[in-house]
Amino acid sequence: MKLLITILFTFSVITIQSQNYELIDENVKNYPNYSKIDELVLRVNNSFETDTEKVRAFYTWIALNVAYDLNKYYAIRPPVLKLVFNSKDANISIDNYRRKKKAEHVFKDRKALCLGYSALFTELCLRSNIEVKTINGIVKTSVNDIDNLQYSKNHSWNAVKINNQWKLIDITFSSGYENTTTGKWVNVLNDFYFFTNPEILLSSHLPAKAQFQFVSHPIDIEAFFKLPIFYNNYFESGLQLSNNQNGLLSVSKSKKKIRLKFKNEKTNIYYKFENEIELKKLNLRKSDIDDFVATLRYRSKSAKVLSLYYNNQKILDFKINNDLE
DSSP: OOOOOOOOOSSOOBOOOTTOOHHHHHHHHTOOOOSSHHHHHHHHHHHBOSHHHHHHHHHHHHHHHOEEOHHHHHSOOOOOOOOOOSOHHHHHHHHHHHHHHHHHHHHHHOEEOHHHHHHHHHHHHHTTTOOEEEEEEEEOOSGGGTTOOOOOOOEEEEEEEETTEEEEEOHHHHSEEEETTTTEEEEOOOGGGEEEOHHHHTTTEEESSGGGGOSSSOOOHHHHHHSOEEOTTHHHHOOOBOTTOOSEEEOOTTTOEEEEEESSOOSSEEEEETTOOSOEEOOOEEOTTSOEEEEEEOOOSSOOEEEEEETTEEEEEEEEETTOO
């Protein structure tokens, strides 16, 4: 599959070189605690010149100021009933009204789930005359999701049109993490999900509408759920999985071995099975069909996960099915 100085300028225009966002981020970090959306929009539009700079400012502000609503996430929520009318214009009008109200609610409370993050970002862009889309779809983050086909949409993210090209953004994934010790949300900017390459984002995010994949060769839902779990460091490791390497691994009962196939050879990749402590070096050999193959001995009867590592950071998770020949 083809598959991230503290300087504050008050109401001034900042020109930033492409892909250099430090100055924007530091500027936004010093914004006061605005009480209205239009106050933030006015500040951003007066401080920055290009749509890219404005989008980055909105992205950074939301990621650093809106916490993921863990209480709502863990609560049992009743299904949401949505009225649908025969009139397309009426449905669009209602959706816009709901999005605007949700955005205002998130801006006031500084808490959101994925739809709230997307709604606020969309509202900020629209008020700055920036073309933006909310993308609804499926996100796959757990090894349990591999080869476990499901059709329920569980996530929302965004696309913005910059210089006539669509760019992908996931502010929910950019905004931080849950501290499992304190049970609190920690706001930390994760730059990986800003203008993410569509083919890379497609490893974990599947839009409900194929047109929002923004790739030349869209994949279907069956192929998406066959993929392993990719972590951000995989895309920095230089390792490339073979096109026909799935996320579900079978174990040969006779030889107790697992085979992994790659497009290239890397010497600094390590692996371990679930519940193992020490990492082992992944040794690859050239196959007869231009792939590189790693053959791993499977000694456990219970391990259901195989993980690969680069620079001591996890890059891939595979699900193990030891019931297959």
